[in-house]
Amino acid sequence: MSKLDDIVSLCKRRGFVFPGSEVYGGFAGTWDFGPLGVILKKKIMDEWWSFFVEKRDDMYGVDAAILMNPRIWVASGHTATFADPLVECKECKSRFRADKIADGINESVSSEEFWDLHVKCPVCGKENWGPIRKFNMMFSTHVGAVLPEDTGDLAEKSIAYLRPETAQGIFVNYKNVVDTFYPSLPFGLAQQGKAFRNEISPRDFILRDRECSQMEIEYFVKPDEWETNFEMLRGLQHEFLETVMGLGARKIHEYEVPAEDRAHYSKRTIDFMFDYPNGSEELMGLAYRTDFDLDNIQRESGKSMEYRDKNTGETFVPHVIEPSIGVERLFLAVLSNVYTEDEINGEKRVVLKLPENLAPYRFCVSPLLKNKPELVEKAQEVYKILREKYGNVTWDDSGNIGKRYRKQDEIGTPKCVVIDFDTLSDNTVTVRDRDTTEQVRVLISEL
Ligand code: GAP
Secondary structure, three states, rough: OOOHHHHHHHHHHHHOOOEEHHHHHOOOEEEEEOOOHHHHHHHHHHHHHHHHHHOOEEEOOOOOOEEEEOOOHHHHHHHHOEEEEEEOOOOOOOOOEEEHHHHOOOOOOHHOOOOOOOOOOOOOOOOEEOOEEEEEOOOOOOOOOOOOOOHHHHHHHHHEEOOOOOOOHHHOHHHHHHHHHHOOOOOEEEEEEEEEEOOOEEEEEEEEEEEEEEEEEEEEOHHHEEEHHHHHHHHHHHHHHHHHHHOHHHHHHEEOOOOHHOOOOEEEEHHHHHOOEEEEEEEEEEEEOOOHHHHHHHHHHHHOOEEEEOOOOOOOEEEEEEEEEEHHHHHHHHHHEEEEEEEEOEEEEEEEEOOOOOOOEEEEEEEEEOOHHHHHHHHHHHHHHHHHHHOOOEEEEOOOOOHHHHHHHHHHHOOOEEEHHHHHHHOOOEEEEOOOOOEEEHHHHOO
């Protein structure tokens, strides 16, 4: 089993992540978060929000609707260009994203270039390919009272899309925030929320999903100040990933995306790659979107997106720097970073060395013996004190103490607190450390 398989198995076994709609055989590209996954995901999102929004004076939050006016996607260029190269095997009819089954090509590969590579079909092993076709990844739906048999104008006009990026929900609110908060440039608008992409080949557990969550900032700047702000945001991403998420700096690599591979809106993009168990993959992107989006909105809506400088009276359309990160990719990076197998007294152990700010539970409290009411009562007392103080504390009185430790190691609980007979007389407890497995006696009042 690869390390990724081990992580997938741990996630299922301990209730972090389950395959979407599993009881019906699953639904490709979708995943459900279980009780511990929800806590970890929320902590990741809350840390991001605290770091990039709450602790800064230049950031504001928004939470836009997922269903938006379809004109947005025309203006943003997604209707015309948000497409991946689809290729079909004429033998077995399997469909693939061309640039994912051949080396050395990118999303703009032509049919001829692909055919020249003599790629074998990953399913049937033959080489008989159709042409490359552009496949738009937006999910469409109908909004309003439209029946399946409706055609023509009624059906046409009711088409809407599930947003493929949260960013456009920010851009369409830029003017609202400027007119209500009068922020000085530079300032950022941040949003966390779902995004949907009909990926041709969802893969690698939660790395490439059809439904994911993004955390994005559109940072509005004066056009001639984009480079300094790009550098500022670049540094902030490293600080967040390395100090708040605890990701090793050695596992993060910057990739300067060449012009031909950049998204249609970007004049400069740095992808932050992370060393996942199956290789280096994009964790997040930092893009200079210029005035592409505000300019398009201005043209499509007929409303001015100009900003008026309070000091000089100058008016212009701001330029934008965008850091964008997927919650699931960050979740997997955090898990890959801390998943460890070691040996304690000759026995293999799996441990998640999660930093304290991300561990689903900070403490686990147990009575040494479950069938001694005086121990259980005292342990309940300690449990309530810690829960009151820290919130994220769990109770475990199942199995023997060794099994409890192993379970808490697997879910990343930094400290296990055990109440025994000595506690009843001296108010001390045993505190066992997850990473070193060392045990110390501590007064309850000092926890
Ligand atoms: N607004 C810019 C934007 O959406 P992107 O590079 O397409 O740019 C940004 O996506 C980030 O969103 C990626 O770096 C990744 O973390 C996450 N992401 C994109 N597609 C994803 C998918 N199918 N599954 C999981 N995460 C995804």
